[in-house]
Amino acid sequence: MISPSFHLLIKHCCHNQWRSLLFRTIIVINQRQLSTIENEKRDSQKQEKEIFVQSQNYQIQINTFTQKAQKIVKDTIYSLVIITGVVTLGGVCYLMLHELYSRETPHGIYKEASKICLENTDVQEALGIPIIVHTTPQISSMRVNNVRAKTFAEKGHRSMTVSFYLTGKERSGVAAVKVEKNISNKFVYDYILVQLDQPWHHQNIIQVYPNLNPSSSTTNISS
Template sequence: MSLNIISKLISSNNLCSRFYLLSRQRNCTYKLHISNTVQFHSNLSCPLLSKKSNLTESKIVENKKPASVLSAEQKFKQTSKDAGYSGVIIIGLGITGFMFYAVGRELFSSQSPNGIYTKAYKMCKQNQQVQDILGEPIRAYGELNGRGRRRYVRFNEFEEAGIQVMNIEFYMEGPLEKAKVFVEARQNHRKKYEISLVVFENSSYPRRVVTVYNEKEIITSSSNV
């Protein structure tokens, strides 16, 4: 009985020994496989890194090329790009200059509605009857919009008996009264506008109308003399 137990123990020990040897061999093989894999990847990544570094170095060298080394095609492209930028700048300056010219002509030209309005305002301001009705100081402005902001003077151009005519309306105000002014300008034989009529009318009652300037009356009075 004891011999059988001993033999079983021996056989079980042999199995344990064999299992231990097999497991150790597998661990060794797995470790060897891992080490080989790591070595393979490390060997594989090196050429890629070196290739990438070479590409970066080549780009840096290419960017550092002087203008004299540029090819004819690159020079042509660069010249075309510079010419395009210059053209855009010139066109922008031209448009800006034209806008300033148009605005200046509208504001400061004696033939524009604004120029005729300025002349008529000076005539009214120097008139003694207008000063008595409005009081001083006197100011003038264009028509008011819905928000109470002053706009440009209202004007209308038309042709009458072959002559170009411009009608203008604006407002005047002083400490005592407000008034409306009607202006008529006609083109002369030189195609330039000249004021022919300026009529002043106050806003409240009693209404008082002052003829500040009338070209027809001046012509009539001069002919009578």
């Protein structure tokens, strides 16, 4: 028969083993939980890091796109400014060249009519050569933009009058020119007159065109 003390000893040993087993189980469970928590923490940190990197990359992409867009806008504005400047300069150059070299302008008529007057023998004899042509009463002022011209409509046609000055060795005079557009939209002469400051052969006006001198080289000035 087992003694009570031995029974108590066995009971005490079993109880201690159970407690030890329970303790170890708790420790294992806690270790697993701690490991799980640590893994979850590392995963969370890794995700946060990935999200942060993605956010930085996205911000870099946005900044890059913004910089590219701003550069494109600036380049476009600069290009438009350059194109506008070139077009404006081209227009100004065209107007200047047209004014200087086109016959259908006041300056063109002035150049042609003054040449006709200089080639006219009556003008040469009346004024005395050499003859200076100028656009203002002062000989020293010969600027192109001083050509005195007036345009108007007459009988359904565009007409224009031009005046300039002639100064020769003997006399001086004022040339009056009138032209009008024909059906080909070209200016043809109506008349060219030179009013003298002093009489010549008892006349104060020389009619250059229509030409009355067969020997003059101005017979085809209306062409």
